[in-house]
Amino acid sequence: MPSPGTPTLERGFIVPVGGAEKKKADRVILERFVRLCGGEEARLVVIPTASELDDTGDRYATLFEELYAEAVEVLPIQKRQDAYREDCLATLEEATGIFLTGGNQLRLSTILGGTPVAQAIRHLNADGVHVGGTSAGAAIMPEHMIAGGPSGATPRADGVILAPGLGLTNRLIVDQHFRQRDRLGRLLTAVSFNPFVIGVGLDEDTAIFLGPEGVFEVVGSGAVTVVDPTDLDFSSMDSARPGDAVSLIGMKLHVLAAGARYDIEHRKAMAPERVQD
Amino acid sequence: MPSPGTPTLERGFIVPVGGAEKKKADRVILERFVRLCGGEEARLVVIPTASELDDTGDRYATLFEELYAEAVEVLPIQKRQDAYREDCLATLEEATGIFLTGGNQLRLSTILGGTPVAQAIRHLNADGVHVGGTSAGAAIMPEHMIAGGPSGATPRADGVILAPGLGLTNRLIVDQHFRQRDRLGRLLTAVSFNPFVIGVGLDEDTAIFLGPEGVFEVVGSGAVTVVDPTDLDFSSMDSARPGDAVSLIGMKLHVLAAGARYDIEHRKAMAPERVQD
Incomplete structure (x- = not known):
């Protein structure tokens, strides 16, 4: 359940990224995330827990510094006990944005789940701190997380x-x-x-940039596939x-590229606004 | 996410039952559910959608009438379109208690999910209507539903x-x-x-009778096993x-029989109060 947060504060954005976001030229997603979090006044915290590589956190710290964030901290959380550390919680309290790296989403959920750091991320996001994440860091954001499943376009019982x-x-x-690993079937x-x-x-x-009013905008070089079961x-x-293939009659599908938006509350997709000649 | 409900109204109870509750002698669970919903003034609605048998709804209607409920209605929901019917929604609005029968919880979630009937159950429960369910009807109540998995005491990755x-x-x-089908492994x-x-x-x-303040009491002839990961x-x-067996170090386990209580908020089990001689 999303944290209710402080009623007078606007919720922060949620920014899930599909993985492999560009990190050198055309890094529009990371640039926009830094801008959203305050640009040259952004104070970012990177949580590299999903990854088992040693340098994942530092790689993002360098990137965000190249993009002129004011301060970037990497939280050293590699086991559950780390997610109770007072210094990690204090660092989070100062953040304007939090970024979850890629890796394995079950590693992220089994290490962070139920800890003070997980609670802090929920409360801070409810109170206006923006949370981004890529790949595993994107999958874990919602209440229901896709932890795995086979490739292919056909939905199956398992x-x-x-x-x-x-x-x-x-x-x-x-x-x-999504398209790179042919995952429509598991999403359906x-x-x-x-x-x-x-x-x-x-x-x-x-990526999608999902704002507090429940509307997201698509950013980046690929597309976002929306599956809406309202009229199923x-x-x-x-x-x-x-193993059985599953029949689904009446599912609605949208494919949205950069600039297109989607209103989750009203389940309505909006084409990008045309630039006038 | 539980519906926020109307702030001035107290939430209804949630009463999940482990299946095969006694229906002739010693039917303490069903008796107590009727009492909770108003006893001789109880207006109950039975939702038999989980079951593919024709008489499941009527069986419970007869049972609740034998237990002196004032009125019992069975909602004829067998496909998604039924869960949009105005007469079903009007019937629900009059209820003091709603009961979900057993069957297949995925049948229940695929037919009710996202429909006005599902939304009504959530809102009514938030505004004080009690919701009970047995077997599949118990599994579906929470945000995260166990839809299946193998028997056995050992937790496994899949x-x-x-x-x-x-x-x-x-x-x-x-x-x-739970004990009848050896399901500790899948719960862990x-x-x-x-x-x-x-x-x-x-x-x-x-069964557990979970009240609006987050405390439940155990009712019935078996036990309730509580698994608490707070200190994992x-x-x-x-x-x-x-297929791999999974190591879990520091999980807390309680086995609670009739009369024992558990405070979910404070994660505290309480023994049954002793009857004085």
Whole structure:
């Protein structure tokens, strides 16, 4: 459940990225994230816990510094005990933006889940701090996290592994590396388990910037696939056996490229505004 | 996410039952549910959607009438379109209690998910209407629903299938037919995916009555197994491959029989009060 937050403060943005965002030229996603968090006054905290590589946090710190953020800290959280450290919590309290790196989303959820650091991220986001994440760091943001599942376009009864995520939003489920790893089937499976939630498939180098009023804009070089089950007439998910393909009748699908927007509350996609000649 | 509800109204109880509750003699669970919903003034609505048998709804209607409920209605919801019917919504609005029968929880979530009936159950529960459910009807109540998984006491990387549930509470995950079907492993797996949530395993003929202040009492002839990950020091879930047994160090476990209580907010189990001689 998203934290209710302080009523007088506006919620922060949620910025899931589909992985492999550009880090040298054309790094529009990371640039915009820094700008959102205050530009030259941005104080960013990087959480590299999803990754088992030693230098993931420092790589992002260098990147954000190149983009003129005022300060960047990397939280050294590699096991559950680290996520109780007072110094980590104090660092988070100063942030204008938090960024979760890629790696393994189950590593992230099993280390952060239920700890003071996870609670702090939820409360801070509710009170206006922006939270971005790429790949595993994108998957973990919603209440329901896609933890795994096979490739392919066909939904199957056992086509996805779900686990509880960070709970920054319960309005959508996020999948990443979407076209590169052919994941439409597992996103459809996840949405059809309980057709109340919007499915969002993020291509690599593509992000959504989801604002407090429930509207997101697409940023980056790929597309975002939205799966909306509002008008779903029929699903055979309840009677499908493991491995069976699942019938879904009446699912709505949008493919949105840079500049397009989507209103989650009203389930309405909006084309990019045309630039006048 | 649980519905916020009307601030001036107290939330209704949530009453998940582990299945196979007694229906002739010693039917303490159903008796207590009717009493909670107003006794001889109870107006109950039965939702038999999880079941594919024709008479499941009527069986419960007869039972609740035998227990002196004032009125019992069975909602004829067998496909998604039924869950948009105005007459079903009007019937729900009059209820003091709603009961979800057993069957297949994925049938329940795929038919009700995102429909006006699902939304009505959430809002009514938030505004004081009590919601009970047995077996599949118990599993679907929380935000995270156990949809399947193998038997056995050992948690395994692929030891549980989760799907989004009705979202009446996000404080616990419920499993049912717990000792009868040897389901400790899958409950431990579900909790260890993201150790913020309490796991509750309900034996057959055993229920919890979870009140608006976050305390539940155990009712019935079996026991309730509570799995609390608050002090979890280590989990190998993030590095386990499919089929691997998972190490969990520091999980807390309670077994609670009739009369024992549990405070979810403070994660504290309380023994039954002794009857004085």
